[in-house]
Amino acid sequence: MYTETKVTLVVIVIVLVALAVFLTRGCRPGEGTRNGSGKAGYQHLKWHDDGGVDLITFEDAEVIHLSKDELGTMFGRGKKPFTGKRIAVTVNNSGPKGGISGPLYRLRPAWEELTGAKLDIVEVPLAEQLNKTITDLRLGVGQFDGFMEGAWYMGEYITPGFIRPIDDYIPDKRFPQWDPNWLPPSLRNIHTWEGKWYGTLNDSDGQVLYWRNDILTDPEWRSKYKAETGKDMPFPTKTWQDVIEIARYFNGKNWDDNDPDTDTGIVMHFKVNEQGMFHFMSLSAPFVAMGGDKVDRGTNNYWFDPETMEPLIAQPGHVRALEVLYRLSRYGPRAQAAWDLGTAWDWFLRGKSIFVFSWGDVGALVQDTSRSKIRGKLGASVLPGSYEVYDMNNKRWVKLPQPNVVGNTTGGSWHGVISSRSENPEVVYSFYALMATKPVSLWNVNRGWTGVDPGASIHFLPPQGTADLRGFVDAGWNESDLRFYLKAYHDNFFADTMLPYLRINGAEEYWRALDQNLSETMIGRLSPKEALTRTAKEWDEITNRRGRAAQLKQYQRSIGYGR
């Protein structure tokens, strides 16, 4: 009996040990994501005699040609400089064919053949990404070598020294070649910190205004508008008031013949704890942001007083902007109070709304006729402005002869940064740099599903940039839609005045407080003034808890105050 028990115990112990080993092996980051790892029956590189190479993408087997110079001297036929190395990079969990993560899967096999290294793509839900990476970094685990970060994570990573500058790598001819000068100052700003580069070129986020060009330029609708309102249609729109006027007129009419139901003037996404607050940031910019050569409370500033860290979110400019946003929201579907980004986009793509203001993905998705009924009917421009802007220095409204048009980099501009704990920073950089080369970057931008939106000069058509129209047309773009789209983004990113970006510790927490109060406004529980006053109070609490002095110092550094 006693021997039997001992045998049973030994068996239990063996099973437990085997289970532990199995679980430990299964916990390697990215181990479960090797499905985009190549070996799909073909090679992913094709070398040319001149030293150039064709990268052949995973699954699609599309060809991206890089010249010898673009590839960098480290790589060449038979060279595999990082053989035996393995890196793990985190990215949003959109899968092998989804935005931002998709391009990593497409390029991974070619990069692995090129370098001899292995790449683990670690997909993390957006809501958990910061937590997961910060916890890993703070505890010193270091299981990730790099992160495809949203720009608002930068403050969390920079101050404790969690990510590594790449200034030495960028000019290094050994690596794939890309040029930071392709980026306008607005985007350079969110890839750098106090002049040092941390991020590589990838995605460029900003919100622009999209509209149904076929309807707003239709003489019949224009004359109907005049007959009913007694005024000419204020189109092209210069101010948000113009957008409200047009949205109000078209809301509730069946102006689109795709279905027998009535359509709306605008569509937005206000689902709480998602991305509704970005609508407010972009729309409010012209009521608040004043450009100039300096940075102070009222100039090139938006979020906090750079002397005291007092929240500026409840200033009259911000409040008026929220009143405008609320009025505008009345001319969209009621359900948008609970809609996320994708649902709102889908509404616009189905031809149900005259306006939407959102990211570059919309322009690209419009071209996908499996989802969109409005290909070839798109118009786009930089977001409208305001004839009045609130001067936070002198605490008064300033009237302007021309609308104050303010560009924005609202969104994540998802780009790669390297963990300072990585033992293989060069390997990580080589992957990011490959993604940033002109041919690969253009390939991504040409194909909207990649989630990589245009922002660099190489993405724009001449005379603003150097891109080739054919690349876009071959990828399925309608030429009229494309020209509107690229001009809108160029005007946005190269605007004289930009909405400052919040990149300090707790940026997400500040934004979430704003988002919840914004949502309360949209369902009528709080007035704009109440919502923003409450937001300011909550921001103060967050600042106090995180340490006012430290937050202030970081805020000053992030906006370049005092430099």
Add this chain to the structure above:
Amino acid sequence: MHKDNRIKLLFLLPAVLWVLCFTIFPLIYSVRLSFFNVKIGSPDEFIGLRNYVHLFQDQRARSSALITLIFVCCGVAIQMTLGMALALLFNRPLRLRGILRTVMTMPLFATPIAVGFLFFTIFYEEGGLINGLLHLNVPWLSNPYWALASITIVDIWQWTPFCFLIFLAVLQGIPAHYYEAATLETNKGWSVFRFITLPILQPTIILVLLLRITEAFKVFDIPFTLTTGGPGTATQVLTMYAYRVGMRFFNYGYSSAISVFLFILVMVVIMTLFKKIRQTYQ
């Protein structure tokens, strides 16, 4: 110690270790955290009761607690009533009873996260299943009151079968001669239910109530997937608020205080119900 006893203890050890590691330790650690300002990677700072003081001053926490209470009270009351009604119905001879009973219990086996996403399409306001089929215009998810009703409806859909199954099991165990004897006294169904069925069911009702209340207080997945706590904060239950404060804003100390508060709240309810059970049995 006798050898056999030592072997018994050895076999008990894994279970004891499991409970110590995964139940007792996290609980104690959570209580400890609630008295600290916690920053991962830095030493924890003892702040006494400050997190609890903040909890009672925090308007969002108060609002979440109220929402949780409404959700628990409405949801559990309806689940119990419906579960009882269905059990009584299925306790009679009924055609296709077996098949219907199986169908009735199916929601129990669905994953709450999947249920949340499923109901998102059902409650979709612009041509979703309910509004589209019935030509309604109900703002299921965009109106704060309807949104709270929506998550309650989903919870009722999922957990009524649990109440139904347990009540049915007990009902089928009641000897038939009780009812035969009762029919000699009265032919009123309500009186039979009131004086025969209900007293027999009473301990079970309290037990089911206890289990459902405990689970309902911990609801997270359905509001998380269906409404993400909105619109505004209309469906932000306490667990979701604790998650957000801890996992998204790194305020682990305060998040722990919220969890401890919820734990105490549930414990008070459970203790009260246990007391009631004890009285019933005595």
